[in-house]
Amino acid sequence: MKILIIVPAFNEEKNLPLVVEDLTKNCEIPKDIVVVDDASTDSTASVAKSLGLKVLRLPVNLGIGGAVQTGFKYAVSQGYDVAIQFDGDGQHQAAYIANLIDSFEKDRVDLVMGSRFIEKTDYQSPVARRVGMWLFSSVYGLLTGRRIYDTTSGFRLYGRELMKYFCRYYPTDFPDMPALLAASRRGFKISEVSVQMKHREHGVSSTGFWKSVWYPFKTISAAFAVYLEVGR
């Protein structure tokens, strides 16, 4: 099975070496790594190249959705069977990649979510964020009749057929939950496995204050738009 790790990165020059070290030391599964540099203004691309990684440098900032979709397009064109989204901010832990692959093979699903909330983990998020996550999970449950504990997790494994679909259609801006909903509406099978996550070590999230205020409204309205757009 050909596995590609997609690392979307925006201004992650300091976190990227740690991410690569984690992927090299703690994940022994044969894999290729591609960094999708979302038009960073720092030296993310050159750091990634100096680490010997394949880099896809976007000429303009497309946001996380556009960056991840670039990874899917690359993965499909290069014949990968599976892609794993692994954020460049250092929050995801490579040791759990094996669990995602296990679930993909055993449960025969198209999408495996790395979830922080199936089991009690050390991950602590602010109350406002937890309320938001609960809200997204509820909206997802309302629209699909299924329960996903962590709809905003960016630690995901995608099968080839789902990647092909996402090459054609992938929500932009705040795609986490709407993409999940689109996959579910199209009949792709989804599973969830428990993972631990860390907080970023360097830099700040690209989601600033105003973006985080706008985030819940945008995500929920995008979810309803996806619900209407993507028929069963």
Place this chain on the structure above:
Amino acid sequence: MIFGGVPIETVLLCVGLSAILNGLVIYGVRKRMFSETFSVIWMAVSFILLILPLLTPILKKTADILKFDSFPSMLFTFASIGLLGLLVALSVQITRLSRASKDLAQELAILNGTLGDKDYETSTRAHH
């Protein structure tokens, strides 16, 4: 002096303002500021605005038939609907263009990445 129930000064003011808009649109079209579709739309809009003040008697009759309180409220209603339609059309256009530029940016990134590999392979082969 009254024209179709409207003071002639008001009619002349409206015609004057519409003529200015017409001039600006023609200037824009000549300078290729609009695509062909939008040139046609704005030329049509500015022409309609130019002749509307001269059609006040007809407008008043139409407003009476359609049971509007007055012909300005009828014009306002139709103008609002027209502008909303234009906004929808522009939203569609913007979405289409955003998708096209996103696809282009992604293709460019993938092509550059793949060509980078080829350059590397070629240079390694040359070294061997």
